[in-house]
Amino acid sequence: MSDCTGPLHPQAAEGLRLFNAGEYFEAHEALEDAWNAEEGTAKNLYRGVLQIAVTYLHITRGNYAGAVKVYGRSQKWLRNIPKICKGIHVAELQNDAANAMREVERLGRENISGFDRTLLKPVKWEETKHTYICDRCGHEMYEKNCKVTCPNCGNRFDCSDLNIYFD
Numbered sequence: 001m002s003d004c005t006g007p008l009h010p011q012a013a014e015g016l017r018l019f020n021a022g023e024y025f026e027a028h029e030a031l032e033d034a035w036n037a038e039e040g041t042a043k044n045l046y047r048g049v050l051q052i053a054v055t056y057l058h059i060t061r062g063n064y065a066g067a068v069k070v071y072g073r074s075q076k077w078l079r080n081i082p083k084i085c086k087g088i089h090v091a092e093l094q095n096d097a098a099n100a101m102r103e104v105e106r107l108g109r110e111n112i113s114g115f116d117r118t119l120l121k122p123v124k125w126e127e128t129k130h131t132y133i134c135d136r137c138g139h140e141m142y143e144k145n146c147k148v149t150c151p152n153c154g155n156r157f158d159c160s161d162l163n164i165y166f167d
């Protein structure tokens with residue numbers, strides 16, 4: 001059973017920001033923390049994305065054998081993940097990584113240093129956020145640190161007793 005609902009682990013979100021900044025080594029460390037903290041689908045998702053980060057790290061370092069090996073491993077984890085999971089566009093990531101690996105294989109061991117890094121695309125993802133609607137005035141409310149406030153009428157909640165307002 002796959003469970004792609006619920007928010008990203010905070011270290012996974014951090015890992016994706018680092019990934020998208022091209023900081024693949026640091027992305028790997030953050031995603032490892034998230035992976036260690038999770039079970040099931042989320043664990044496989046984070047491990048797969050982690051291995052794509054390591055694949056890209058190997059590519060940028062000209063390590064052909066490392067890139068091929070780690071990319072191969074990543075497929076075991078990512079193959080059965082839904083197209084979008086915990087806000088991560090997994091199918092697009094898979095497509096981008098496959099394109100990058102086709103280029104790696106075309107260049108081969110000898111010419112990998114000529115790899116065009118613009119082929120290393122960022123991961124598309126959305127932070128899952130709840131929308132709160134004020135029960136007094138109908139205005140959209142803002143959440144910060146679990147305190148939910150209506151900017152229109154000043155109505156306030158704590159997010160822990162707000163399940164009925166989840167959209």
Ligand SMILES: [Zn+2]
Pocket residue numbers: 134135136137138139150151152153154155
């Ligand atoms: Zn209000």
